[in-house]
Amino acid sequence: MTPPAANPPIWAERLLRRSVRDPEWRESITGDLREEFAAMAARLGVAAAGRWYWQQTLPLVVRFLAGRIVPAATPARHRLSIAEVEQQSALGAGWLREVRHAWRSLWQRPALSATIVGTLALALAANAVIYNLADAMYLRPFRFKDVDRLVLVVADIVGSKPYIDNVSVAPADFRDWTRSATTVTDLRAVEWWDPNLSGVDIPEQVPGFKVSPGFFELLGAQPLIGRTFAAEDGQPEAHRRAVLAHAFWERQFAADPGIVGRTIRLDGEPFEVIGVMPPRFAVPFGAQVWSPIAYDEKTWAERERGYLMVMGRLAPGQTVATAHDEFTALAKRQAREFPVTNRERPASVVSFTRGLSDEAVGAFVAIWQAAAGLLLFVACANIANLMLARGTEREPEFAVRLALGASRGRLILQLFIEGLCLATMGVTIGTGLTAVAMQYSKSALPAGVIRYVTGYEFIGVDARVVAAMALLAVVATVIFSLLPAIHSSRAATATSSLAAARATTGPARRQWVRSFLAGAQVALTLTLAVASTLIVGAVERATNGVLGFDKRGVMTAELTLPERPYESHERRRQFTAAVLERLQALPGATDVGAIHTLPYSGSSTSRPFSPEGAPADAPRRDVGLQRVSEHYFTTMRIPLVAGRPLNAGDRPDLPPVALVSQALAERYWPGLDPLGRRFRLSNDGAWITVVGVTADVMHDWLTGRREPTVYRPMAQDPTLSIAFVARTSGSPEALARGMRAAVTAVDPDQPLLALRTMDDVVVEKLAGVDYFAKLLMVMSGVALLLALTGIYSLMAYVTARRTREIGVRVALGATSAQVTRLAASRATRIVAGGVLTGGALAAGLSTVMQTALFGMVVPNPVVISASVVVLTAVTMAAGYLPARKAARQDPWVALRSE
Amino acid sequence: MKPTPYVGEFEYSVLLAVLHMDGGDDAYAVPIRALLEERTGRPVARGALYTALERLEGKGCLRSRMGDPTAERGGKARRYFSVTPLGVRALKAMHASLSNLSRGLEAVLEES
Structure with a gap:
């Protein structure tokens, strides 16, 4: 052993x-x-x-x-024996085998499976990209602690304009509020600053803000090194302290850890650096440097002009609505106490996120989101249709298997797993597409607008979004894949369902569902196509339409003079005149001029306008205010409609004069001669005489071209921000070097903010909208592709199922044209229904878009009808091709196909 | 009379090996595999051998009986195989067809 x-x-x-x-x-x-x-x-x-x-x-x-x-x-x-296999418990046989079975079954129809997976992936990616962008840019652009308790107080009526005037509060009003407001605590003011940095290798203008002490604490931000502003930094003359943003510290100071305590030169003055903020803190509007608001008593008493942004925290138990009510009451009290300045001044409270976001972004994001939703519907309809078709096609298979003893649960389990396989593949590919598309979307944002894209730093793929999308995909696919199984297993006996499945095209009810789904795809695609064409048209019009000035052949140079050295108007005048003189001497420059802010540059100034003779208590409306040099209009080729141009005689020591735009003349002196009339731009300001009328100019695409505007001679009202323009008969870029040299020759410390052609100014201003429009275009292209696939595959499927019937008809003498007509009649009905519904939807949507996008989009019957014609043509073609193929086949082949 | 089943190349080898052991105590999987590897000079996958044995039994070329459990096998019984008359006929048919095919090729096939 x-x-x-x-x-x-x-x-x-x-x-x-x-x-x-x-x-x-x-x-x-x-x-x-x-x-x-x-x-x-x-x-x-x-x-x-x-x-x-x-x-x-x-x-x-x-x-x-x-x-x-x-x-x-x-x-x-x-x-x-198959029966033996069918009778085995499905779960007992193991998931692995089921998955293998499902995989084989999907592989039997590779084109169909690929279409389903592709559709799913595209729709998912489109939705994930849009949601990620919307989330970063609009829904959660600020991610501070308790950001939903933070509010912005503005001296504006929210909803009265396309944007919220968030820089609108006068210092004295702010000071009143800090003393009396109870619903909002920790009120902090912010003033736009943008100083020039000098004493470094490359001087630059830095996006910056002056902020009340406590600003950083309000936002819950801690400095990376050093400290932020304390109460004593808010004392007058204590303002020469600066906190740097992380990116600015890295770029200009090589991330020097010993920066705290060092002195840097801003606007020609020494500032002591006291701290550096952590990465990604750049509030508001891409701020790179902050200094404390340290006004003297005189500045604090300013009630006339509002230039502060005011933010605060809701007191416990308070809401935006209750805070809004309190500030409205405060504004009414101020209006009674200070009628001269505050009579027309409202106050509103909005959430921090809304107040600092661009309202236009919200409108665009909403349209994007709607478009992505439509796309998802189209995709779902497509998938449902394909799955239903596939299910009908497999009914004989199910019938046979039921007859052989397979349980209903077994078939449903198998289809469930098939749906799961499809969804998994779709989600995998869709996630990959999303990652690529997000990267592209981020890099496609033009550099010029990044500062104004709130939440830019948060643009990326959010795992939760992808997870939600995946769930959606799985649920949708599985539901649609189960429908046919439930149907076939409900069929009373195997033989009858076998016969029914073989007969023609499946039960009439399901045919109706499929036609409806295909029609819905046509309708939604048409809606999307019209919407995107309208927006692209609007962008095109704003870029190349009637602007009121000639943007070709013009070079521009924008700069901002530092406040202290250029405090005196005389110095500003001298600087501007000296630069203009040098520009005029440049070879190739035919006309040169200067303006405070360029059309399309995004910034503008407005003032309340009171014409002479109007009653003292008449409501005053804001008009645009521009300061221009005498040859600005000839350089930009803006025609003079009446009166005289500005000239060298408009000196500061003479009574103030102005040109007004045609729209302004029509608003205040309709049918009268505006020349020689007088107006004021503030209650205690001097009377200004109108000496001429100019044609209207589109200063901002958002407000349109007929914004009433006053043009004052720069010599009488010199500004710190100046944009020089020079026209040439040659290439405008050739003037760039000369323009830079001219500015440096007059003031070597003066950095140029930007040197670009007027063409680029327009394009860059519209880059954001253009980006929106292009993305929408891509989405409607994808939707069209999906709808075409949907209709083609439906028609191909339906005609294939009717092969025998068609064969009989041809054998009995039907002509090819008759058969084609017969087969295509269904496509015709689908397209007709879809186009009618889609046309109505599109007409409605364009009206909504007109309101949402502030009249930028104009509903255009030509665009709508053109989209209808194109869509009808391509969808009919998709439906006609399979019909023609069916009509051409040999009747005997058709009859034998059983 | 049942038609002579067709056997593949590997099944043919397995049948021959079982015939070598016929009736003896060595007619189970382990020695069969050892013999196959020794005589053909090729490794034989365990799974492939079980598949072939099982399939040959299905075709009626082999029959099997369970032996007595032994301690060295952890109390497990051996499955002994023997070639059935049908198996012998299949072998003969295969052998004859191969011989027919190779007739006249002796010069090529038998040169060393």
Whole structure:
């Protein structure tokens, strides 16, 4: 008797026993291995034999599980019986086998499966991209602690204009509020600053803000190094302290850890650096440097002009609405106490996020989101249609399997797994597409607008968004894949459903559903196409339409003079005149001029306008105010409509004069001669005489071209921000070097903010909208593609199912044209229904868009009808092709197809 | 009379090996595999051998019986195989067809 041998690895043996179903085989196979294991153990030792045992069992297990060795649980003659397989419990047979089965079944129709997966991936990616962008730019552009408790107080009526005037509060009003407001605590003021940095290699203008002490604490921001502003930094003359943004610190100071305590020069004055903020803190509007608001008593008493942004925190228990009510009441009280300045001044409270976001972004994001939703609907309709078609096609298969004893649950499980496989592939590809598209979307944002894209730093792929999308995809696909299974398993007897499935095109009800889905795709695609064409048209009009000035052949140079050295108007006048003189001397420059802010530059100034003779208590409306040099209009080719141009005689020591735009003249002096009339731009200001009228200019695409505007001679009202313009008959870029040299020659410390052609100014201003429009265009292209696929595959499927019927008709003498007509009639009905619905939807949507986009988009019947015609043509073609193919085939082939 | 089943190349080898052991105590998987490897000079996958044995039994070329459990096998029984008359006929048919095919090629096939 041999001593009992060492045992082989217990888990390996258990695995093996599990995988062999037949008891006799199980015993002999494990016995064989035990025998050889004993021999191996005697020769090589137990450990090596154990490894050997694993090496032997794993391939065996895989083989048995994969079913390549028939488990022989039943006698050989039964082994191939499908009925036997069908009757086995589905779950007991193992998920692996089901997945393999589903995979094979999907592979049988590779084109169909690929279409479904592709549709799913595209729709998911489009939605994820839009949602990610919307989330970063509009929904959650600020991610401070408790950001939903932060508010902005503005001296503006929210909703009265396309934007919220968030820089509008006068210092004295702010000071009143800090003393009396109870619903909002920690009120902090912010003033736009943008100082010039000098004393470094490359002087630059830095986006900056003056802020009340406590500003950083309000936003919950801690400095990375050093400190932020304390109360004593808010004392007059204590203002020369600066906190730097992380990016600015890295760029200009090489991330010098010893920066705190050093002195930098801003606007020509020394500022002590006291702290550096952590990365990604750039509030508001891409701020790179902050200094404290340290007004003297005179500045604090300013009630006339509002130039502060005011933010604060809701007191516990208060809401935006209650705070709004309190500030409205405060504004009314101020209006009574200070009627001269505050009579027309409202106050509103909005959430921090809304107040600092561009309202236009919200409108565009909403349109994007709606478009992405439509796209998702189109995709779902497409997937539903394809799945239903596939299900109908497989009804005979299900009928046979039911007849052979497969349970209803078994079929449903299999379709469920097939749906899951499709959804998994769709989600995988869709996630990849999303990542690529997000990267592209971020880099496609033009550099010029990044500062104004709130939340730019948060643009990226959000895992939660992807997860939500994945869930949506799985649910949608699985539902649509289960419908046919539930239907076929409900069919009373296998034979009848077999016959029905073979007959023609499936039950009439489901045909109706499919036609409806295809029609819905046409309708939604048409809606999207019209919307995107309208927006693209609007962008085109704003870029190349009637601007009121000639943007070609003009070079511009924008700069901002520092406040202290240029405090005196005389110095500003001298600077401007000297630069203009040098520009005029440049070879190639035909006309040169200067203006305070360029049209389309995004910034503008407005003032309340009171014409002479109007009653003192008449409401005053804001008009645009521009300061221009005498040759600005000839340089920009803006025609003079009446009166005289500005000239060298408009000196500061003479009574103030102005040109007004045609729109202003028509608003205040309709039907009268505006020349010689006088007006005021503030209650205590001087009377200004109108000497001429100019044509209207589009200063801002958002407000349109007929914004009433006053043009004052720069000599009488010199500004710190100046944009020089020079026209040339040659290429405008050739003037760039000369313009830079001219500015440097007059003041070597003066950095140029920007040097660009007027063409670029327009394009850059519209870059954001253009970006929106292009993305929308891509989405409607995708939708069109999906709808075409949907209609084509539906028609191809329907005609294929009717092959026999068509064969009979042709055999009985129907002509090819008759058959084509018959087959295409269904496509015609689908397209007609879709186009009618879509046309109505599109007409409604364009009206909504006109309101949402402040009249920028004009509903255009030509665009709508053109979209209808194009869409009808392509969808009809998609429906006609399969019909023609059916009509051309040999009737005998058709009849034999059964 | 049942038609002679067709056996593939590997099944043919397995049948021959079982015939070598016929009736003896060595007519189970372990020695069969050892013999196959020794005579053909090629490794034989365990799974492939079980598949072939099982399939040959299905075709009626082999029959099997379970032996007595032994201690060295951990109390597991051996499955002994023997070639059935049908198996012998299949072998003969295969052998004849191969011989027919190779007739006249002796010069090529038998040169060393």
